[in-house]
Amino acid sequence: MSGKMLAVASGKGGVGKTWLAISLAQALAQEGEQVLLVDGDFGLANTDVQLGLNPTLDLADVLAGRCDLAAAALPHAGGFAVLPGRSGSGALAALDSAGLARLQSVLAAARAAWPLVVLDLGAGLDPATRSLAASADTLLVVATDEPTSLTDAYAVLKLHRRDAPAADARLVVNQAADQASGLRTWATLSRACESFLGGGVPLAGVVRRDPKVPESIRRQTPLLTRHPGCTAAQDVVALARGLAQTPLAIGPGRFHHPT
Ligand SMILES: Nc1ncnc2c1ncn2[C@@H]1O[C@H](COP(=O)(O)OP(=O)(O)OP(=O)(O)O)[C@@H](O)[C@H]1O
Ligand SMILES: [Mg+2]
Numbered sequence: 001m002s003g004k005m006l007a008v009a010s011g012k013g014g015v016g017k018t019w020l021a022i023s024l025a026q027a028l029a030q031e032g033e034q035v036l037l038v039d040g041d042f043g044l045a046n047t048d049v050q051l052g053l054n055p056t057l058d059l060a061d062v063l064a065g066r067c068d069l070a071a072a073a074l075p076h077a078g079g080f081a082v083l084p085g086r087s088g089s090g091a092l093a094a095l096d097s098a099g100l101a102r103l104q105s106v107l108a109a110a111r112a113a114w115p116l117v118v119l120d121l122g123a124g125l126d127p128a129t130r131s132l133a134a135s136a137d138t139l140l141v142v143a144t145d146e147p148t149s150l151t152d153a154y155a156v157l158k159l160h161r162r163d164a165p166a167a168d169a170r171l172v173v174n175q176a177a178d179q180a181s182g183l184r185t186w187a188t189l190s191r192a193c194e195s196f197l198g199g200g201v202p203l204a205g206v207v208r209r210d211p212k213v214p215e216s217i218r219r220q221t222p223l224l225t226r227h228p229g230c231t232a233a234q235d236v237v238a239l240a241r242g243l244a245q246t247p248l249a250i251g252p253g254r255f256h257h258p259t
Contacts, residue, residue, distance in 0.1 A: 003115040005107065006243070007040070007136035009160075011152025013123030014143050016174040019213060019223075020236070021120035021233070022050055022078075024140075026224045027240035028116060029079035036073060037082045040132055041122035042095070045085025051076060053084060053218030060086040063102050069109050078222050080118075083110065096129050103235055104127075125159060134163035134247060138243070144175045145185040154192055157201055170204035172239065182206030205239035207232055212236035 008021045018041070026036040039059060040045040048055050057072040062083070073081045095103065110117045119136065120131050133139050139160055143153035153171065160169050171189060176182030183206060190200035210232035216223040224233050 002108070003111040003113075003117060004120060004137045005111055005117040005135065006138050007119040007121055007133050008140045008141065008142060009121045009133050009156055010142040010149070011125060011156045012143075012146075012149045014209075015144050015149055016213075017123075017142050018047055018050055018120050019074060019217060020140070020142055020172065020174060020207070021118050022047060023223055023233070023236040024240055024243075025080040025082075025118045026078040026222050027237045028118070030224070030237070031240055031244050032079060033116045033244070034114055035080040035116045035118055036110055037076075037080055037118045037120065038110060039083065039085030040119045040129075041085055042128075043087075043122050045087045047082060047120055048084040050217055050220065051078075051082060051222065053082065058084040058086045059106070062097070062106050069106060069113065069180070073110075078225055081114070091178040100128055100131060106129070107132070108134065122170055125155060125199060126182065130159055133160055134167065134258055137168065139164075139169040140172050141169060142172045142174050143185065143189065144173070145177075145181065150185070150189050157193060158197055161197055169203045172202070172204045173206045174208040176206050178208060179206050182208070205235060207235040207239065 008017045010017050021037060025035045029035050039045045053074060055074060057067050061067045062069050062072050071084045076082050119132060141153050141156050143149045157169055171186055173182040173185045186203045194200045199241060208231045210230055212227040212230040213223055213232050215223060216226040219226060227233055
């Protein structure tokens with residue numbers, strides 16, 4: 001039996017992947033899912049910083065065999081568990097094939113123990129990040145309306161279709177001025193995918209720009225805890241509900257273990 005894995009990628013850095021992965025983990029937990037959030041950004045791991053955690057054990061310890069997964073996965077007050085990463089432990093890209101195989105087996109163990117794993121990926125398109133993205137059931141590609149972000153999101157989608165042709169990849173437009181402009185950003189990218197990749201990209205959701213997001217990050221408290229009713233929180237909850245109800249790879253209704 002294996003749980004589902006939802007990975008969050010972008011290409012361009014700083015678009016809001018880590019914040020979204022945390023917020024989605026919490027929103028999905030509120031929907032009744034059992035969620036493990038895994039920090040898959042080896043270069044600049046910072047889920048622990050955004051969550052205000054001070055972990056003594058992390059993914060690097062699990063990979064090195066110093067502890068098992070259950071010892072490093074911390075319960076968070078937001079209702080989900082988190083397996084922190086270690087900033088500066090060496091770029092994910094530097095993992096050799098044996099290291100990558102160990103990482104994949106840690107993720108397989110995570111999926112055996114949790115019905116849903118949310119994996120926060122680093123920016124960029126290095127082979128290890130691509131391999132992690134390709135092993136997800138659903139890849140959420142985060143973009144903003146900036147041309148560089150859209151170009152990089154397109155590149156991620158293009159490579160992902162090559163790495164995992166049957167995989168489910170969807171777009172999240174983050175930091176949108178409003179829902180309508182987020183939809184326009186999605187339409188622009190999806191048209192390019194239709195023209196050059198043989199099919200558009202489904203929209204997972206639009207998340208509006210909200211000053212409460214940087215404010216809660218500065219406070220190292222998840223947005224859904226600090227400002228549960230704010231615009232970005234509403235958008236993340238809607239996004240989580242849409243994911244949980246999709247008839248696509250993540251399965252009807254729930255992220256339950258397949259029987
Ligand atoms: N919806 C939003 N509204 C306002 N600000 C946002 C929103 N989403 C993200 N941000 C801002 O973007 C910044 C970067 O977010 P985050 O660190 O999650 O990005 P990232 O894509 O994980 O970056 P990296 O590529 O470095 O891992 C945050 O500090 C936050 O202030
Ligand atoms: Mg990040």
